[in-house]
Amino acid sequence: MNLEKYLESKRKIVEKALGSYIxxxxxxxxILSQALRYAVLGGGKRxxxxxxxxxxxxxxxxxxxxxxxxxxxxxxxxxxLIHDDFPCIDNDDLRRGKPTLHRIYGEGMAVLAGDALMALxxxxxxxxxxxxxxSEVAQAIGRQGMIGGQIADLEAExxxxxxxxxxxxxxxxxxxxxxxxxxx
Numbered sequence: 460m461n462l463e464k465y466l467e468s469k470r471k472i473v474e475k476a477l478g479s480y481i482x483x484x485x486x487x488x489x490i491l492s493q494a495l496r497y498a499v500l501g502g503g504k505r506x507x508x509x510x511x512x513x514x515x516x517x518x519x520x521x522x523x524x525x526x527x528x529x530x531x532x533x534x535x536x537x538x539x540l541i542h543d544d545f546p547c548i549d550n551d552d553l554r555r556g557k558p559t560l561h562r563i564y565g566e567g568m569a570v571l572a573g574d575a576l577m578a579l580x581x582x583x584x585x586x587x588x589x590x591x592x593x594s595e596v597a598q599a600i601g602r603q604g605m606i607g608g609q610i611a612d613l614e615a616e617x618x619x620x621x622x623x624x625x626x627x628x629x630x631x632x633x634x635x636x637x638x639x640x641x642x643x
Contacts, residue, residue, distance in 0.1 A: 469509045476526050494564045494572040499537050502555045507640040508533045514641045528643045531583035535600055536636060538576040541569050592643050599639035608632025
């Protein structure tokens, strides 16, 4: 199987699983359920969950067994994108060619949707039964990971920065969660 076919086959598996983890649009509170579906099911490459699946396959793991953790990581990635788009951070109006969540549902709902995704992600991570996995993912998104990288990115905005500062931003804001996906 070539790489494109592999990625597409795994992306479909991830999409189906994500759709099953996110509340249906009619589940209460309906507005939150709708916002979550808009944010999570609005497209994307699904690189992080596919990397988790691929790494699992390399050690003879089963896709269905790693799927909750793989999807949890995608939910955390989506949570970070929601927050990244806020006016107080990057002030983006579009994400993947569509209006950002806060532009459709308002900033308050977008904050709560991000929070709900983080909670759901950790709920899914508990299905691994592995505290080390939960700890590593928490570290990957925390102050020494994704959030720390985002802070460094905010502090660097509009400034000329050194290469090591740029590397810190990329290593933490982006690479930390990718590394956690593979280690999961």
